[in-house]
Amino acid sequence: xxxxxxxxxxxxxxxxxxxxxxxxxxxxxxxxxxxxxxxxxxxxxxxxxxxxxxxxxxxxxxxxxxxxxxxxxxxxxxxxxxxxxxxxxxxxxxxxxxxxxxxxxxxxxxxxxxxxxxxxxxxxxxxxxxxxxxxxxxxxxxxxxxxxxxxxxxxxxxxxxxxxxxxxxxxxxxxxxxxxxxxxxxxxxxxxxxxxxxxxxxxxxxxxxxxxxxxxxxxxxxxxxxxxxxxxxxxxxxxxxxxxxxxxxxxxxxxxxxxxxxxxxxxxxxxxxxxxxxxxxxxxxxxxxxxxxxxxxxxxxxxxxxxxxxxxxxxxxxxxxxxxxxxxxxxxxxxxxxxxxxxxxxxxxxxxxxxxxxxxxxxxxxxxxxxxxxxxxxxxxxxxxxxxxxxxxxxxxxxxxxxxxxxxxxxxxxxxxxxxxxxxxxxxxxxxxxxxxxxxxxxxxxxxxxxxxxxxxxxxxxxxxxxxxxxxxxxxxxxxxxxxxxxxxxxxxxxx
Amino acid sequence: xxxxxxxxxxxxxxxxxxxxxxxxxxxxxxxxxxxxxxxxxxxxxxxxxxxxxxxxxxxxxxxxxxxxxxxxxxxxxxxxxxxxxxxxxxxxxxxxxxxxxxxxxxxxxxxxxxxxxxxxxxxxxxxxxxxxxxxxxxxxxxxxxxxxxxxxxxxxxxxxxxxxxxxxxxxxxxxxxxxxxxxxxxxxxxxxxxxxxxxxxxxxxxxxxxxxxxxxxxxxxxxxxxxxxxxxxxxxxxxxxxxxxxxxxxxxxxxxxxxxxxxxxxxxxxxxxxxxxxxxxxxxxxxxxxxxxxxxxxxxxxxxxxxxxxxxxxxxxxxxxxxxxxxxx
Numbered sequence: 001x002x003x004x005x006x007x008x009x010x011x012x013x014x015x016x017x018x019x020x021x022x023x024x025x026x027x028x029x030x031x032x033x034x035x036x037x038x039x040x041x042x043x044x045x046x047x048x049x050x051x052x053x054x055x056x057x058x059x060x061x062x063x064x065x066x067x068x069x070x071x072x073x074x075x076x077x078x079x080x081x082x083x084x085x086x087x088x089x090x091x092x093x094x095x096x097x098x099x100x101x102x103x104x105x106x107x108x109x110x111x112x113x114x115x116x117x118x119x120x121x122x123x124x125x126x127x128x129x130x131x132x133x134x135x136x137x138x139x140x141x142x143x144x145x146x147x148x149x150x151x152x153x154x155x156x157x158x159x160x161x162x163x164x165x166x167x168x169x170x171x172x173x174x175x176x177x178x179x180x181x182x183x184x185x186x187x188x189x190x191x192x193x194x195x196x197x198x199x200x201x202x203x204x205x206x207x208x209x210x211x212x213x214x215x216x217x218x219x220x221x222x223x224x225x226x227x228x229x230x231x232x233x234x235x236x237x238x239x240x241x242x243x244x245x246x247x248x249x250x251x252x253x254x255x256x257x258x259x260x261x262x263x264x265x266x267x268x269x270x271x272x273x274x275x276x277x278x279x280x281x282x283x284x285x286x287x288x289x290x291x292x293x294x295x296x297x298x299x300x301x302x303x304x305x306x307x308x309x310x311x312x313x314x315x316x317x318x319x320x321x322x323x324x325x326x327x328x329x330x331x332x333x334x335x336x337x338x339x340x341x342x343x344x345x346x347x348x349x350x351x352x353x354x355x356x357x358x359x360x361x362x363x364x365x366x367x368x369x370x371x372x373x374x375x376x377x378x379x380x381x382x383x384x385x386x387x388x389x390x391x392x393x394x395x396x397x398x399x400x401x402x403x404x405x406x407x408x409x410x411x412x413x414x415x416x417x418x419x420x421x422x423x424x425x426x427x428x429x430x431x432x433x434x435x436x437x438x439x440x441x442x443x444x445x446x447x448x449x450x451x452x453x454x455x456x457x458x459x460x461x462x463x464x465x466x467x468x469x470x471x472x473x474x475x476x477x478x479x480x481x482x483x484x485x486x487x488x489x490x491x492x493x494x495x496x
Numbered sequence: 497x498x499x500x501x502x503x504x505x506x507x508x509x510x511x512x513x514x515x516x517x518x519x520x521x522x523x524x525x526x527x528x529x530x531x532x533x534x535x536x537x538x539x540x541x542x543x544x545x546x547x548x549x550x551x552x553x554x555x556x557x558x559x560x561x562x563x564x565x566x567x568x569x570x571x572x573x574x575x576x577x578x579x580x581x582x583x584x585x586x587x588x589x590x591x592x593x594x595x596x597x598x599x600x601x602x603x604x605x606x607x608x609x610x611x612x613x614x615x616x617x618x619x620x621x622x623x624x625x626x627x628x629x630x631x632x633x634x635x636x637x638x639x640x641x642x643x644x645x646x647x648x649x650x651x652x653x654x655x656x657x658x659x660x661x662x663x664x665x666x667x668x669x670x671x672x673x674x675x676x677x678x679x680x681x682x683x684x685x686x687x688x689x690x691x692x693x694x695x696x697x698x699x700x701x702x703x704x705x706x707x708x709x710x711x712x713x714x715x716x717x718x719x720x721x722x723x724x725x726x727x728x729x730x731x732x733x734x735x736x737x738x739x740x741x742x743x744x745x746x747x748x749x750x751x752x753x754x755x756x757x758x759x760x761x762x763x764x765x766x767x768x769x770x771x772x773x774x775x776x777x778x779x780x781x782x783x784x785x786x787x788x789x790x791x792x793x794x795x796x797x798x799x800x801x802x803x804x805x806x807x808x809x810x811x812x813x814x815x816x817x818x819x820x821x822x823x824x825x
Contacts, residue, residue: 302714323716332714340714343707345774350700355715357697364696408715 002029005194006051006082006163011060013046013218020046021057022218028163033185033195035205035226038215039238039455039488044198047215048167051196052084053077083156087168091148093141098123100140101155126154130184146177153184164188165196170204182208200287200492202231214238235488247439249463250479254279257314258447259330259416261299264308268294270471272308276416276447281438283462284451285487291471292451293335296418300325300332312416326355331409333402335420335451341405342393349375349389351404356411378407382437399430406437417441418449423457435461455484467491524819525768525783532787536794543797547674554679555667557789559584559737559744561682561782563756564763565689566616566733568781571764572693573726574706574773575623575630579615580734580760582641584753587612587738589645592654592748601660605739612735613728615641620724645750654748667743678740683782685733690778702726706773759788766816787816 006028013021021043028034038044049055051062053071061068064080071077077084091100098119099106107118123136132150140148149169156164166185170178185195185208197208205212206226213223214237222237255278264272269291276282284292297303299310301319310317312328319325325332334340342351352375353360360371375389384403386396393404402422409417419438423431438461442448452458458465465477467490475490536544543549563580570577587608594604619637623630669677693699701722704712713719741752763784769776791812795805 300714322714323718326716334714339708340710343704343711343774345707346703350704354700354704354711357700361697364698366695366697366700368695 002032004028005030005065007063008047008051009061009063011047011050011057011062013043013050013055013057019218021050024060024215024218024220026213026220026223028194028196029210030194031189031192032210033189033197033208035209035212036196036198036215037200037202037205037212037234037238039453042215042238043218044215045167046218048084048165048196048198051077051082051165078159078161081160081162082165083159083161083163084165084167085149085152085156085169091140091143091151093139095140096137097134097140097143097151098136100151101126101158103155105159122158123154126158130154130157130187132180132184144173144177146173146181149173149181150184153181157188161193163194163196165198167198168200169197170199170201178204202234202492205229205234206231235485238488246460247435249281249439249442249461252279252281252442252463254463255445258312259299259449260311260314262309262311264295264298264305264310266294266298266303266305268303268471269298272468272471272473274466274473274476276449278415278445278447279442280463281442281448281450281461283458283465283482284449284468285453285455285458285465286468286491288453290468290491292468293420294471295468296332296420296449296451300330300418302332326412326414329413329415331412331414331417333405333409333417333419333422335424337398337401337405342401344394345392347390348379348384348386348393348396348404351393352378352389352407353411355408374411378411382407382410383433397426397430399426399433402426402430402434406434410441414446416447416449418451420451421453422450423452423454431457455487458482458487459484469493522768522777525766525780525787525816528766528816528819529783529787529790532790536790539794540797544794549793549797551670551674551676553786553789553793555676555744556793557785558676558678558682559740560756560759560763560788561679561785562685562733562737562740563760564767564781564785565682565686565778566730567760568764568767568769568776568778569689569693569702569726570630570730571761571769571771572702572706572773572776573723574709575723575726576634576761576771577616577619577727577730578631578634579619579637579641580730580737581753581756582638582645583612583615583731583734584738584741584756585645585750586615586641586648586753587735588741588752589648589654589748589750591739591742592656593648595659595663595742596654596656596748601662608739609732609735612731612733612738614731615734616727616729616731617724619731620720620727623727624720624723642750642753645753649748649750651750653750656747659746663743664746667740678743685736686779686782689729693778698722698725703774706775708774762813762817763788766813788813 004027008024008026011021011024024043024047036044036047046055050057051071053074053076056072062071069076069080071080092103095103101123102119107115107122109115120136127134127136130150134147134150140151143151153164169181189195199205209226211223211225212229212234214221214234216238257275258278260275262273272295274282284295286292294303298305299319301321301324310319317324317328319328322332338344343354349372353371357366360367372389378384379386379389382403384400384407386400393401396404422438423434426434435457438448438450450458450461459482462482465482465487466473467475467477467487469491474493477486563584567577567580590611591604591608594607615637619634622628622633667678671677671680693702701712701717704717705719705722709719712722742748745752764781765771765784766787767776767780767782767784769780791809795808800808
């Protein structure tokens with residue numbers, strides 16, 4: 001009988017408007033690798049954050065080695081032998097490997113001075129145990145992503161971790177580096193350490209995993225032994241089957257090409273070519289980090305492009321900064337409304353008319369009557385819930401804030417509108433409303449580029465879908481081929 | 497990190513409290529000023545509340561007022577201008593040297609104001625093009641300006657024979673023998689800039705730049721232009737302060753600006769304008785200059801030693817800022 005080291009029982013966690021985790025039950029055995037798979041937003045990261053003490057669950061309990069514990073902060077997690085290796089680099093760049101590993105637990109000499117000899121000695125011992133080619137005195141800033149993962153693993157071991165959680169370690173490292181990490185995982189497994197391994201890449205689950213738990217919409221939809229699973233099966237479990245209302249995209253009438261992009265390239269996107277016609281919604285699907293937002297930013301002049309051409313209404317345009325893009329009739333509802341969408345300290349009204357201010361001025365003075373009229377119209381048309389247009393925009397709910405961003409861009413009368421994750425972090429009701437607005441705008445002849453990580457959203461709204469993977473557009477899907485299975489397949493395809 | 501969710505909860509409640517108390521928060525500087533006046537009039541009633549003393553206070557705060565007006569605009573954009581006090585010194589000396597060479601008033605004023613504006617232009621362009629912290633750039637510019645002041649004046653105070661009587665009157669004329677003419681000019685400028693920040697496109701961009709630069713850029717605003725304009729305005733008002741400094745002392749003193757010191761920024765902050773930018777009110781800076789003017793006046797009236805005055809000023813300035821700030825946590 002296998003020995004259970006960790007049980008998470010009925011874990012629930014919700015954020016405003018989102019049910020991030022809904023009765024999650026997970027068991028982890030001694031010396032196994034449990035893989036967690038799921039789409040973006042399925043709740044994997046929230047689960048990890050709860051285990052590591054970064055977030056607190058609303059409900060549910062965690063049982064570690066037979067004892068119920070409350071992980072109120074990351075320190076408690078560490079002291080109980082639970083360590084997380086995060087996807088991003090979390091080491092202190094200007095310190096050495098040894099200093100990073102024993103940070104806060106330096107061996108001391110008399111007088112409180114750090115005993116560097118012992119520090120490096122201890123580190124060297126760890127490095128030898130794992131059989132890695134690193135020197136204790138290397139600076140963390142000089143390490144590759146894979147190497148810094150290894151340092152994180154050593155750090156976890158030095159604290160005495162029995163359970164290691166690896167959050168998408170493969171995100172930015174290459175095949176051979178990953179194999180090195182797998183070797184170490186296998187070695188540690190034999191010593192009785194348990195692992196929770198999170199990844200988007202299905203192949204890895206089969207290479208390293210003992211069991212796979214699939215997350216979907218905050219629930220665990222299945223836990224199976226790897227031997228009983230196939231890629232297709234996992235994809236089907238990840239995708240599930242509850243589809244939001246269909247807006248019948250194919251009944252829209254298209255007109256000529258409004259936007260055409262030819263071989264656009266810069267440091268984040270490679271040779272991207274696509275077009276969007278007036279009257280259609282074109283979805284951009286892919287994983288987080290696949291270059292979708294970067295592509296939109298590059299078209300809009302927010303990010304420099306190194307080569308490629310952009311055509312609007314058939315004419316080549318030179319877009320160097322957002323000002324040019326707006327002048328060409330483009331609008332951009334950005335993903336991060338708090339940092340790039342709204343000026344939080346200013347009023348709803350000022351935010352709404354911000355871009356069209358030039359049209360509202362006479363000799364530099366703002367015609368406030370005209371302005372108030374426009375603001376009130378926008379608030380009514382989009383049904384933005386505010387006490388007054390003078391209310392500061394930071395006090396609105398996420399959905400209403402998003403409407404303010406949209407109102408702002410709609411006033412520019414753009415012909416091409418880019419939506420980057422238009423329904424991120426807003427509640428279900430507001431989402432439906434947004435879908436209707438987007439559908440209507442397309443039917444009025446607007447060309448819409450819609451980036452979304454919510455595949456169902458893409459399917460129910462898009463006429464065509466471009467799937468991005470690693471900075472490239474890897475597939476264009478049309479009509480009946482726009483299915484969740486197809487999108488997921490191309491989005492996670494290795495070396496595409 | 498550990499308390500992410502707790503913090504969020506706290507923020508929500510603090511937001512709600514803030515909403516209810518917003519009016520009070522906005523009025524804090526005003527209430528503080530009135531409180532200060534009441535306290536002062538209790539300590540030395542006769543001396544403090546006399547007309548001649550108030551006339552004196554108005555005269556003393558005017559030059560600070562001009563410098564702080566330009567500074568308010570820069571701070572609203574989320575930047576800072578440490579070069580102001582150097583600029584005041586430089587423009588004072590420039591005015592003095594031009595008048596010493598028998599220039600007429602109008603071209604003198606024009607050149608002095610252009611020189612002040614030029615300093616602002618350079619500040620704005622350097623900060624925008626190389627994306628450097630405004631603190632560092634303008635600190636360097638302050639040193640350059642003090643150097644230029646020394647260069648222009650030859651290291652000495654410039655004294656002028658046969659000075660144009662207008663220059664003598666400029667700082668000393670009093671309406672009905674009470675209200676200094678230059679204070680009236682100051683108030684007119686405050687009202688003009690208040691209308692400018694409230695009702696013009698550029699004024700709104702100034703607030704917006706301090707609120708969120710990225711949104712401005714994505715929305716097609718020429719961020720460099722807005723920031724540079726703010727610095728030019730700051731430079732112009734430093735030059736005007738320089739001209740009045742000259743008129744008050746009737747000589748070109750290359751160290752004149754250093755007496756303004758950090759009072760310029762203190763006045764703006766006491767007036768409730770946030771150092772992070774995007775929030776504040778030009779008119780409230782008047783409250784700031786009065787708080788500082790009254791404290792200085794009061795300490796003189798009581799007759800504290802100079803070092804004690806400085807310590808007390810510092811304490812009062814910090815207290816004023818604490819009173820005006822909303823608690824962070």
